[in-house]
Amino acid sequence: MSTSAQPTKIKVGIVGATGYTGVELLRLLAQHPHAEITAVTSRQESGMPVADMFPSLRGHVDAVFKTPDEAALDQCDVVFFATPHGVAMKEAQQLVDKGVKIIDLAADFRLQDTALFEKWYKMPHACPDILKESVYGLVEIHREKIAQARVVGNPGCYPVTVLLGTAPLWSPEKALVEARVVADCKSGVSGAGRKAAVGSLFSEASDNFKAYGVAGHRHHPEISAQLKALNGGKDVHLTFVPHLVPMIRGMFSTLYLRILPEAMGTDFQALYEQFYANEYFVDVMPAGAVPETRSVRASNKIRIALQRHDDQLIVMVAQDNLVKGASGQAVQNMNLMFNLPEQTGLEHVAILP
Amino acid sequence: MSTSAQPTKIKVGIVGATGYTGVELLRLLAQHPHAEITAVTSRQESGMPVADMFPSLRGHVDAVFKTPDEAALDQCDVVFFATPHGVAMKEAQQLVDKGVKIIDLAADFRLQDTALFEKWYKMPHACPDILKESVYGLVEIHREKIAQARVVGNPGCYPVTVLLGTAPLWSPEKALVEARVVADCKSGVSGAGRKAAVGSLFSEASDNFKAYGVAGHRHHPEISAQLKALNGGKDVHLTFVPHLVPMIRGMFSTLYLRILPEAMGTDFQALYEQFYANEYFVDVMPAGAVPETRSVRASNKIRIALQRHDDQLIVMVAQDNLVKGASGQAVQNMNLMFNLPEQTGLEHVAILP
C-alpha cells in the first residue's frame, strides 16, 4: 500500500449513489486509505442507511442517504456525480465556486462540442464555460491536464477500450494504419445500469446474445472526437457495434484496423509494450495471449493483446466496465487531482473464478 | 401425435399475452394440432404484431395485439387469462354467459375461500358465485371435475410441486407421515414475470442465490388449502420457503416429511410409482435418481424422486415453472375441457443442454 504524508483524508461526496457506478464508488472509497465518504445523496432514498440498500456494504459503510440539500456537498473536497446525464452540469458552477472539485461519471463533460452534446443527449448544455475548462478524464492520455483540473468528465466505458486499444497506433510521425476503425464491442449487462427496464431483466438477457444501438450509440461521437484528437486532428472513420453479453461485469472490445502498405514491417507488439511500459493499469499481454474479462473482474486493470492476419491488425481489449470503465477510472482521476500516487486504493487483485 | 375426429379447431383467446406465461401459451398453442389462436389482447401494445414483441414467434404466429374490446373474446371457445391477479374475475361472468370457457393463470380462482383471497390479494373478489363453481386446475388431482368445468383456476407454480410431490402420502386409510411439510422451493427468475423490477434485473439476480417471501408468500394459503383437502379435511402444517435461482426457467422443490413410527415399513418408492403409474406427465424416477430442472426444460413433464434418511422422507420435484407450472398445465386443462387426449400438443421433448 502506498503511504503518503497526507495528514487528513479527502472528504468525498457522492451524488446519486443508488446505481451500479455509485455502489462501486462506495466499495472502492470505503477501502481507500486517503478518502473519507462524507456525503451520499439520493432524493428517493433519503434517510435510508446506504448498507440497507447494498448489504455488501454492511460493516463497511455507515453513511445514510441524504437529500442533496442536507448533504452539505459544498464542504466536500471532491464530489462524484454517479447520476443520469444532465445532473452534474446543473450543480457544477456552484460547487466549483466553493472550491469543490468535480468528477462526473455521466456524459456532461465528455463532449467538448456543445452542439454535439445537444444532438446526442437531447438537452441544452447548462454550463458551457465550465465545459470549456473541463478535462476528459482518461488518465493515460490526459494525465497532466487532469492533475490540474477542477472538473473532470469521466469517460464512457466503451470509449476507454477503443481509445486505449488504439492510442499507440496514431503515431504523429508516420501513419501506420488506415484512419478507420471497426470496433466490435461486447459489454456485460451492468453497463445498462440499475434502472428497472424489461430489456435488462434476467429472463431477457440471460442465455442470450445480441447487438444493440447499431444505428447509433452515444459513445460514437465521444470516441470519434477523441480518436481525431489522438490522430493529430485528422478524422478517423469509426464503425462501432455494441453487443450485450450475459454476464454482470466485463467489457471486451475487438478492434479491426488495416495496416498501411508502408507500415507492414512494424513490430506492433513492441510498439504497444513500449507505449504502455510505465502504465500500472494497462497490461499489454505477451504475443499470442488473449485477454478475458474475468482476468480484470473488480480490478482497475485493462488488458490488451494483439493479433495480426496479413495486413489486418486485431486488437483485443478487456476491462471491468464498472471499474476501469467507470468508478475505478474516477478514483484514479481523484488520486491524480489530489496528488496521490495513481494506484492508491486501486490495487485490488481481480476476482477469479 | 394424437389424432382426433375434431372437425374444427378450438378457437382460443389469450388476454394479456405480453408476459412470460402469455408467450409460452402462444408457443404451445401455435404448435397445437387442434387449437387456433383467434384473439390476443393487450391494451398497451394494441396494433403491434405479436411476433414483433416476441421474435421467436416470427413465421409461426400472425396475430396482432388487440384491445379487449376489439378482440371479440366472446366468440372464442376458450379464453386464457395470462393477466395480473384480479382481471379474470371481472370478465368471467359475461364470458361464461356467452358459453366461453375460462382458464385463469392468475390467482382469481385458486382460493375457494373469498376471505382468504381478500386477505392475501388485497382486493374483494368480484364473482364469488363463479368462484364457487370453478375448479382448481391440477389435472392429476381433479381430472373429472376439470373435464366438466366452465371456469378453471390454473394452479400456482409452487403449489404444483408441493401437491404432486406429496399427493401419494395422504392415504385415506392410514396416516403415513406427520401432517407437516417443510417445503424448500427454488424457482428460476421467469417466475417473477416480465415486468420491469429492479430485483429481477440480470445484474441483481445473476450469480446470486437468496430466499424471499419467507415471512409470507401468496402460495402458502393455496398450498395449505389443497393439502388439507388431500388429507381428508385435516390440517397439514406447512413451512414454505421460496428461493430465487439464477436460471430462467425451472423449479425444484425439496420436501421434508417425517414418517410415522407405524409407517416405517412402507415402500414409498412403490407407493409413488403405483400412484402415478398412468400419468403421462408425472415421472417417478427410479430409486437413487435425482431430478434436475433441465430434464424438463420447455416440457410439460414433472419429475419426482424420493430419498429416505431414517424416518425423514425427502421428496425432490422438478418442473418447468412456465410449462407444467403454468402454461402447459393450462393447455392440459384445455385439452381435458374439450375432450382431447390430455397430452395433445404437449409432447415436446425437453431441451437439453
Added chain:
Amino acid sequence: MSTSAQPTKIKVGIVGATGYTGVELLRLLAQHPHAEITAVTSRQESGMPVADMFPSLRGHVDAVFKTPDEAALDQCDVVFFATPHGVAMKEAQQLVDKGVKIIDLAADFRLQDTALFEKWYKMPHACPDILKESVYGLVEIHREKIAQARVVGNPGCYPVTVLLGTAPLWSPEKALVEARVVADCKSGVSGAGRKAAVGSLFSEASDNFKAYGVAGHRHHPEISAQLKALNGGKDVHLTFVPHLVPMIRGMFSTLYLRILPEAMGTDFQALYEQFYANEYFVDVMPAGAVPETRSVRASNKIRIALQRHDDQLIVMVAQDNLVKGASGQAVQNMNLMFNLPEQTGLEHVAILP
C-alpha cells in the same frame, strides 16, 4: 405438420450419441414423424439406456447404447456421425457399399482438398474417393446436390453463419463488396462439446467473455473455400475471430464488409429479402431490426439483419449452434435426401424466455 405418402419410416442410426449434437439429434428425431431411431452407438456406454444418460429423453427414447458392432448400422437407411473428426471417414466406404446414406456432423467431408484437411486436422484422409463425391451440406446453397448425395458433410457451426450471412453479396454479374470479410463471431459454450475440459467448466466460462483460436481456427479454411466458391472461384480474404459467450446455445456473427464505390446505390435489404424469399429457415429481419440468439433457441431458423454505415456493411446473423449450426441442419439434409418436405420435424418454435 407435413404429411407424406411415405409408407414406412426412415431407419436412422446415430454413431456417438453421447455428445451435444448427438442428444440434439435424438431430441429432433424422436419427434420426427417419418424417422425411427433404430441404432444408437457408444463404445463407452454400451448397455446403458440412452434416457439414463439424458433424462430429458425419459419417456421419449427407449433405445439402449450399443457398440458399433452390435448396432447393425448397415441395416439403417441413414447413419449420422456425431463423433470426433476422423471416425466417419473410416466407416464410410462399407456403409455406402451397403446402400446406407451418411451424414457426418464432424469435419471429415467438409474440406474437399485433402491436403488442407490433413494440415488442419492432423491426420491423413481415409477415403479420398468418397470425399470427392460427398456434398457440403448447406442446404440453402447446395440443395440439388444434397438431394442426390450418398454422403453429406454437415457444415461447421461458424461457417453456416458466415456463408448464409454473405451469400447474397457474391453476385456473379457485378461485384458489390470488396472480396474481404471480417467475421467477428460469438458462440455459446455448447459449441465446445460435452467433453470434460477445464476451459469449458462453468466456473471458467460463466460470467466471462473472451476470444479464442485467434491465431487459427479450423473453420477458417472451411469458410474460405466456400466463400471462394460462392465468389465464382475468386479468393475472399477472411479475418475470423471466434469468441466464447457465457450461454449454453446460440451463435451470433457480426460480419463487416466494405461496399465498393460503384455499388453504393445498392438496396441491400431488398437484395437479401429477395435472395431468401423462399427459404423457410432463413429469416431476413425488417430494416432496423437486430437479431438475438434466444429468438432461435432450440429452433432451426437463422435470422439475419443488415445495417449500413457509409460504405461499411454490417451483417448480423443469429442461429442456434446445435440446431441450424449442427443437428437441425443435419435433419434438414436427411429430409432432402429422402425426398421429404425440408421442414419436416423441424418446425419447432424457439424457446423464449
Added chain:
Amino acid sequence: MSTSAQPTKIKVGIVGATGYTGVELLRLLAQHPHAEITAVTSRQESGMPVADMFPSLRGHVDAVFKTPDEAALDQCDVVFFATPHGVAMKEAQQLVDKGVKIIDLAADFRLQDTALFEKWYKMPHACPDILKESVYGLVEIHREKIAQARVVGNPGCYPVTVLLGTAPLWSPEKALVEARVVADCKSGVSGAGRKAAVGSLFSEASDNFKAYGVAGHRHHPEISAQLKALNGGKDVHLTFVPHLVPMIRGMFSTLYLRILPEAMGTDFQALYEQFYANEYFVDVMPAGAVPETRSVRASNKIRIALQRHDDQLIVMVAQDNLVKGASGQAVQNMNLMFNLPEQTGLEHVAILP
C-alpha cells in the same frame, strides 16, 4: 488496515495451487500486509509462472510453480495444502518436525475419528498422532485452540454454514430446539473444484438446478461430529441435502429446526445477536432481513438471518464458499496462529453487483 509491529513477513508456502482454493489463497495472500508467498507448488505445472495460469494475478504474483522438492517448503513458516484429500497427511510429520505450521484445506484433519475418515475417504489415515493434536479450524468456535495449534484442519464449506448457523442454539443450560437439523444447502459450482468433469461443464450446470449427494455426502459426518460437540456430546440428527446452483461462488444454507415447547418464549434474534456480538466476520442481519450470496461475494463475511413460523425455526446462512468457506477461513486461521489481528488482509468489501 490493521498495522502491527511484525518486523518480518510470514513466509507462506502453498501446495497444489492450481485449483480454486489455491488461486483464492494467492489472491488473498498477495494483498496480505504481513504475508509473503515464498513457495507455490504443482507437480504438473512446474516451471510455469503462476500468473500465466491465472492471468488475474499478472502484476501481483511473480511466483513460479515448483515441484514440491524444489520448493523448500520446510523453510516456510506455514504451508497451506490446497490439494486433494490425502496429500497433507503424508507431508505433515516432516513439516511439523521442522517447525512449519500446517493449514490443510482438504479433509485430512477434519474428522478426529480415523475409522470415520477411512470409511468416508476410502484410505487409511497416514498420521493419526498428528491428527490427534490437530485442531478443527472454525475460528469462531475454536479460537483459543487454533491460536496454539501446529496443524489446523480447515473446515468444509457446507459445515461452516451449518455450524455457525446453529451454534447459538446448543445452549448448555437449557435445550431450546429438538436435537435434529434439516440442512437444505445450495452451493455455487466452484465448490466442485477446477478439475475437468462433465458434471461441472458450463453446458451442464448453467440454467439448471439439482440436488446431489443425497444418499450420502462427505460433509455429513463432519457436520454431525461437530454438532455433537457443540451439543455437549449429545447426538444431533442431521438431514443434509446439498444442491448445485448455477453460479460460480456462493453458498446458501436454509436450516430447519423445531423449537421445544418449553423454549417457545425465546427471543432467538436476540440470542444470535448476542452470541455473535464480537465476531467481525459473522453478521446477524436485522429481523425480517434475508441474506443473499452476492452480499458476501469475494468477502470473508458470513451473514445469518432468522425467521420463525410457529414452532419452526428457519435459519438462513450465506457465505462465499471459496472465502469464508475455504481460503478466507484458512487465512483467518493463519492470522490467529501468528498472533495477528484476525481480520488482517481479510477486510475486502464484497463485490456487488
